[in-house]
Amino acid sequence: MTATGNTPSKDDDHADLKDRVVSAIIIGVIRVLTLLPYRIRVPVSGWVLAHVAGPLIGYRQRVRDNLGLIFPEMPDAEKERLARAVPNQIGRTLAELFSPRDLIKTAAQTPVTGAGVAAIEDARQAGRPIILVSGHFGNYDVVRSVLIQRGYQVGGLYRAMNYRGFNDFYVSRIAQVGTPLFLRGRRGMGEMVKFLKSGNTIALLIDQHMSAGAPLKFFGHTAYTALSAAELALRYNALLVPCYGVRQPDGVSFEVVIEDPVPHGTPEDMTQALNDSLERQVCAHMEQWLWVHRRWKSQ
Template sequence: MPPKPDTLRRRTGHYISNAVIVGLIGAMRALPYGLRVRAMGRIVQHVIGPVAGYRRRALRNLAMVWADKPLAERQRIARACLNNVGRTFIENYSTRDFPERLADNPLTGAGVDDLQAAAAEGRPVVLVTGHYGNYEATRAALVARGYHIGGLYRDMKNPYFNAHYVKTMEAFGGPVFPQGRRGTAGFVRHLKDGGQLVLLFDQHVFGAPTFDFLGHPAHTALSAAELALRYNAELIPFYGIRQDDGLSFETVLEAPIPHSDAHTMTQAITDSLAARVRARPEQWFWVHRRWRPDSD
C-alpha cells in the first residue's frame, strides 16, 4: 500500500531538509577548524536563527524571564545564544578535531575527585547537564582520560537527520542509548557495571512535575535523580563553558548532589543550571520551548 499523501509530504520534507543540513555540514567541515566554527556561528545567528523562528522564540523566553532587562540587552543575549548554538552544532560534527582539542583540557570543580573515586571503586555516576555552552566538551575531555561515558538521547523527528546525529554522539566514545523503553536496558546495564552516564535534563517533558527554573515553573523529568537513587550513583552536574575566544572551554564538574528524594535532587540540579545561566546567559539554548503549558 503506498504511503498516504500527508505521510509522503512529511517524508519528502524530512529528506530535503536533511539534504540541506548534510550539504551545509560538508561545506563547513571543508574549512579550517577555527574558521568553520566561527562561520557556522554567524550563519545560525544571522540566517538560520531568524528564518527558522529561533531568534523570536529566544526573545520571547528572555522577555518572560527577564522583563526588567533592557530590550537591547535581551537582543544581545539572543544573538549570542544563536551564535553559540551554531558553534556547538558544527563542533559536535567535527568528530576528529573537537575531541582532539579537548583531550588535554583541564578538569576543574569540586566534583572531579568524586568522579575519580567512584570510577576507581567501580561505582556508577550520573553526569547531568543542560544545553549550555557545549555540553559535549566535558564528555570529550573525560573520554580522552579513559572514562567510558554513555549518553542518553532523544530521537529527532527527522529520521534521516537522526541517523547521522546518533553517529556523531557515538564518535565521542562510549555507548549512546535512545530515551524510552528501547534504550532503558542498555543504559541500566551500563550503570550497573559501574559506568558513567550523561543526561541532559533541561527540555520540556509533558506530564513531568514542575520545578522552578529561572523563576517560572518548568516541566522537568525526574530521570537523573531517580537513576542515581535506584543504583546508588553519584549525581554530578557538569558544564562545558565556552570561553571568550569562542573556541576553548572550561570543563567543570560540580560537587555531587546529596541523595535525598527525586524531587529535591531534581530541584537542586535545576538550581545549578539556573545559576550558570544567570552568570553567562548567552551560553544557554534560549531557543528551546522550555516553558510550555500542558495543552501546548
C-alpha cells in the first residue's frame, strides 16, 4: 500500500522518531550541563566540544582545512592549537546561549566601547532604525542583551534548527534574552522589516555562505555574502553598524565593541566594509570565529 492524502508514510514516522530521539539526546546533555555552576559549566562545555564531540563530528579537520586555505604559511603547530581552541569557543558559546539568565547577568556587567556608541544612541533618541551586524564571533547574543538592558528595542533574525524538538527548545532559550525573534524566511523577513521601519533595532549575522549573495572578499578569497543588511539600511535610512561581543581572557566575560557606522553607498561596498570589519576582529582574536563554517564553498 502507498500513503495517500494526509496519511503519514513510514518515512514520515521514521523522520519523526529520529527528530524526537536526537532532540531528546541534545536537550538531555544540555540539561545535565546546567546542573553545574555557570562559571564551571561554560569551560566544561568548551572542553567537551574541543576534546570529545568536536573530533567526532569533524570540527578539527574543518578548522585545519579553512586555515590551510586562508593561511597556507601558518605553522602546523598553530593550526593544531586553533583546531582545539575554536571548538572550545563554540562549546562555551553554546553553554551561554542555553543559559539565558546567566547570560543576561553577564551582559549587565559587560563594558560597551567603540567609536559607534554615540552614533547608535543618537539614532535611538531620534527614532532612526538601526541594523546591528556581526558574525559568528565571540558571543553575538551578548550584544543583543546589553543593548536591550540599555533600553533598545532589538529584534533578532534566526535560522531554524534541523530538528523540530531541539529548535523549540533553542528558541525558548534565546527568547528569554529578548524578543521579538524572526524566523528566516519570507514571513519572518516581512515581520522584521515592519519592526525596523517603526524605528527599532535589528541584529543580523552575515558571515555564512549565501549562494545567491554577492561574490565579495573575505580574507582575500571570494565569499558569497548576502547584501540584505545594506539594502535594508539604504531602503529605510537605517544606521548600519558592525558590532561584536568579544570574549575576554578569563573565558567567561566580554567586551561589547560598537564600531563606526558604515557610510551609505552601494550595497556591495557597504557589505564589503562589513566583511572587512569582521576580518579585522577575527585577525585580532583568531580562535573566536567559527572556522568550521564552509564560508568559501566556491573554492
